[in-house]
Amino acid sequence: MKRRLIDQFDAILLDQGQTFMFENDRFGAGIDYFSTYVQLGGQSLTVEQLNHIIEQLFRQMLALSRNPAHYDSFPSVSRVLQDFAMGVDLCDADIQRLESLVALHEVGTISGRHAATLRSFCKTHRLGIVSNIWGNKLPFEENLKRAGVFQCFEHIIWSSDHGCIKPSAKLFGHALQRFKLSPSRILFVGDHPMRDVDASKTLGCYAVWVRNGDGVYPEGLRTPDLVVTDLEELLSAEQGAVANGRAGHR
Numbered sequence: 001m002k003r004r005l006i007d008q009f010d011a012i013l014l015d016q017g018q019t020f021m022f023e024n025d026r027f028g029a030g031i032d033y034f035s036t037y038v039q040l041g042g043q044s045l046t047v048e049q050l051n052h053i054i055e056q057l058f059r060q061m062l063a064l065s066r067n068p069a070h071y072d073s074f075p076s077v078s079r080v081l082q083d084f085a086m087g088v089d090l091c092d093a094d095i096q097r098l099e100s101l102v103a104l105h106e107v108g109t110i111s112g113r114h115a116a117t118l119r120s121f122c123k124t125h126r127l128g129i130v131s132n133i134w135g136n137k138l139p140f141e142e143n144l145k146r147a148g149v150f151q152c153f154e155h156i157i158w159s160s161d162h163g164c165i166k167p168s169a170k171l172f173g174h175a176l177q178r179f180k181l182s183p184s185r186i187l188f189v190g191d192h193p194m195r196d197v198d199a200s201k202t203l204g205c206y207a208v209w210v211r212n213g214d215g216v217y218p219e220g221l222r223t224p225d226l227v228v229t230d231l232e233e234l235l236s237a238e239q240g241a242v243a244n245g246r247a248g249h250r
Contacts, residue, residue, distance in 0.1 A: 005226070005237040006187060009206065011154075011179050012121055015166075015190030016131040017108060019210050020118060020231050021143070024108025027058050036104055040097045045088065053086045053098065060084050061134055071168040076160060077102050077134055103135025110147035117232045122152035129156045130175050130188075132165045132195065155179065166192070167199030176203070189231065193217055197224045208234065 006012065017024045033054050034047045045053070060080050064070045075083070077099040081090060090098070121127055133140060137158040144150035155178040159165045162174055176183060183204030190196025191210040201207045201222040209217065209224035210231060217223065228234060 002238040004235075005239050006121070006125065006234055008239065009125070009187040010181055010185040011126040011128060011187070013128045013130055013175055013179075013186055013188045013200075013205070014231075015188075015192065015196045015210075016129055016133075016140070017106075018191040018212055019189060019196075020114040021108040021110050024106055026105045026108075027054070031105070033101060033105070036101050037097060040100055040104075042094060042097050044091065044094060049088050053081075053088055053090075054101075056084070056086050057081060057098070057102070065132075065165060070165075072164045072170050074159065074163055074165045074168075076163075100136050100139070103133065103137070103139040106133055106135055107139045107143050110143065110149065114231060115147045115149050117235060118149045118152050120235055126179065127153050128175055128179060129153055129158075130166065130172060131157070132159045134160065137161060166195040167202075169199070169203060172199060172203055189234070193221050193224075198222045201225075 014020060033050050037045065037050055042050075057077065057080060061077070064074065064080070078095050081095050081098060118127070131140070137160060140158065141150060141156070144153070155175060157171060157175045157178075159171055162171055164170045166172070176186075179186070183200075184206075186200075186205045187208060188196065188200035188205040189208045189210060190200070191212055193209065197207045197209045198221040201224075206225050207222075208226045208228060211217075211227050211229055217227075226237065228237070
């Protein structure tokens with residue numbers, strides 16, 4: 001009987017958004033931020049003011065996240081709100097509310113099927129998360145608890161706790177330090193070619209790319225060791241699956 005691919009490794013580290021959590025990052029035109037603001041106790045901002053602030057905040061955060069100069073030094077939502085003129089004076093309480101609002105709109109859904117897959121992994125492997133998030137980590141941890149998988153993870157590395165974002169080696173370094181394993185003993189799973197696959201392979205991890213839809217792997221990056229279309233496929237992938245997994249990317 002062939003050995004499972006994952007059984008070559010001691011730990012499985014996972015990205016979160018679009019890897020096992022979906023319907024996340026709900027930003028853009030037509031999104032009702034005001035209901036979230038009121039839910040958090042906000043009263044001083046109008047709908048128009050709030051929408052303007054979130055639009056400007058999102059634009060600034062996205063630009064910073066795409067700038068390599070900020071991978072190792074990435075500001076918090078509250079710092080961006082304070083440093084960039086949003087055209088509205090914000091009290092400290094509203095700055096905290098907006099940081100929570102961003103997190104609540106980043107959080108997505110973990111399906112029962114993906115939760116079951118994670119629970120299957122943790123029966124045989126040490127598990128961890130390395131995830132880029134902008135807002136407060138608490139809504140993400142509550143989301144994991146609602147899905148019944150929070151206890152599956154030995155260590156969770158949230159970028160907002162460390163002031164850096166993937167593909168920063170510093171962020172991955174926090175995970176390696178906590179697990180105290182050689183990168184060669186770690187399988188990393190993520191959907192982003194540059195931030196997940198290329199970054200983890202640079203450190204020496206085995207990298208699995210979760211290809212959502214009909215995405216084509218970009219040229220110029222380290223290629224994934226395996227390509228799957230769903231996390232669940234890893235439960236049955238055999239060691240010989242690597243060559244087949246390369247089909248469909250370039």
